[in-house]
Amino acid sequence: MARRWRILLLQAAHLVIRADTNDVPTDPRQPAVLPELAPRTTVARTIHYLGSKLRLLAPIRRAIESVAPQGRPICDLFSGSGVVSLALASDWEVTSVDIQEYSRVLCSGLVNPPADALDEGRRLRDRASGGPFRQKLRRCLNPLLTHERHCATDALQGDVDGLCDLLEHGSLLALDTRGDIPPLLHRAANASLRELSKRGLASGPATVVTRHFGGRYFSWEQAMDFDTLLAEIDLLKDRERDFHLAAIFAAASDAVSTIGKHFAQPTKLRDSAGLPKLHLIDRTLRDRETSVYDRYIAHCQSLGERHRGSRRHRAVRTDYVEFLESDTTQFAAVYADPPYTRDHYSRYYHVLETMALRDEPEVATTKIRSNGVPRLSRGVYRLQRHQSPFCIPTKAAGAFEQLFANVATRRTPLILSYSPYRAETGNRPRLLTMDELLGIAQKHFSQVESIPVDGVTHNKLNLLDRNVEVDYAAEVLITCRP
Template identity: 35%
Template structure:
């Protein structure tokens, strides 16, 4: 089995558990039947298991479908990645955006030089208040007046782009530039996305997956996720001096350099001996459509905390949809200004992350899997109060009780100690620090 699976920094990644997951899938799959990766996320489990089984990869998020298509589709022989980079760099839309944003780029470069010299305020203001989307739409974002220099740079952009102020080809720059990336990085991300949507499959998915990898590599946040921009102030309002090195390091990363590394990975994948299908849909819709015996084993890794995965990957979703989404507000009634993270208004809300809905979600998972006559390997990370991790919405005993309504042979196994990604190291925040992994095995 190939174990050189290149992974992105992903919440609760199962990369280190791949051999263990496969061990239990093998035990339940004596007939070498199809395996369903029901919440496939970044696609590493599907990619690993595809070496031995036909795979059905399922996730409701579009970015996940793109990851899986890129991972599961064989490589593209003879592709010239440097030529692709050259074509993207020379796209008319990229050159146009570099011109439209040139005054803002100039000002940002000045702020970076000030940062190196120990003058933090200008660059920190870009991270804190530099939402061009909010400025152009006259939305409330961060309280407090914007500096005259930043406002002048924004006004210059507004005057230059004119009727193209809502173009999809500068969406990342308008929505997330300054906050998550340098504006130069955002322009390059937009250009690569524009190129991807000019291509046919499989190149389109491989370019988008490589772009998502690069975007994750360059994003200027704690833990390389997209839940929110950096918080540049301490509780007393003073600027966090210790962030300056990280800001400089992240924002000087070349998007194309990272993109090329990921492109080599996705375009050099081995050709598959097994079949696969990628479905972008809700888990329950897919389960209800499964015919008895169509799938032999389901691997399920649903979320367990109140934090929806979509909050960590909303920018990747925007890249893969290539749209200009409406942005959610602080409060559902539209008051309170834009969400600080610039979340999509249609961000998926998983029932597994809602306390009142989680029991039913698990019940339906087990019920319809049993109807489809499949065995289940379900990942679960129990809550340890000492760890400071986010509490689970359901206990392992509660999940087992539901599983045993539909399966007579249910057991919990402890494959070993696994520490998952900790996206934010502040206690009681977004910590995902599991002391151990459990696998719930349901034998049909």
């Protein structure tokens, strides 16, 4: 038989690396702190992120320590929300890599914060909230702001239709497409749009959050506050700009009124029969009352205080293959956390991408349930969104093959995070099974070790023998040595 897999599934308790999640606050509004880490590596949540490794930072650090001496350069491939980069930055020199610009901004801002983050944040907030741009915007949006206040007051008194309509039909872009917008909202939106046009604000990046996402993801009051802060941040450069944008993303993640705090689609406040989902009304009202300026300042403070050593860190926006083929750094280890379901990150975080790129993207339309006439997509998605091969069933195996092959060519240890599918938990199906994944790893690395990190005690011998039923943990770290 060709080289047999050398898989060590470490079952004994002392070898199982555990992440104790018991003390992590469950309220998504509170920054989660992992108590078992030493204070200097304590990491708060940056944004609510699908597949975030916030709760697994201790085992990830230990796995990296087992292959890479502290102080050496390491790579956080698929860096997402930046929490792993931040947790490693105190002891290693970190290069963060992700295909999304919002991730580059987050990581760059987190690992290289400016010295006077909080003071600068307060100055920016004061200019944004008291400056002429906000006054102008407020005047234009007055009809909509008044309308949304009435809807909130009505909802508190039990009449929720207006609020439901805001989340369903909000977005000034909807006026350009098919007009099934309820009359009161339509009138207020038209009046505001006319005012924006008169002042040259009806297109362009300066009002993109207000026009694209106001109504659906944020209240118009919140959307306007984001645009005013973004205008100020746009005047900054390099690491200052990245840091303050990162604090804005964290504020957007707090404020957005969606169930998972992502941006895949606005909350549906009505069920398929058109009846309001009353249990979501309170929460939606609370989200829409969240103060953007206050959350931004709170994040300037919490993100600015984190310790990340004095090493040189960098964040790069690029495709993983392109990076591995072109970057010449001698990494002591590559930590990789690629997507493992069909969900494209570019759909879940398109709002942050638009804030990061500060452009006026073309948006997707749909003909579903609109008699063949194109109308604005519910999620107001950017048309050009990255489609990751890891999320496409026919391409996922090839994508992993390229990942293992490219890291192995560099003769660098690879630590891969994976979350095997367990049907009984009802989570999203994975595109590759653990067996398939380990099979690819073994083709390229001489030693492959798979370690459960979810705190579950496994009472089966997890040998990769065809005859043995394998009970994988919800999260594993696969350590591959050349």
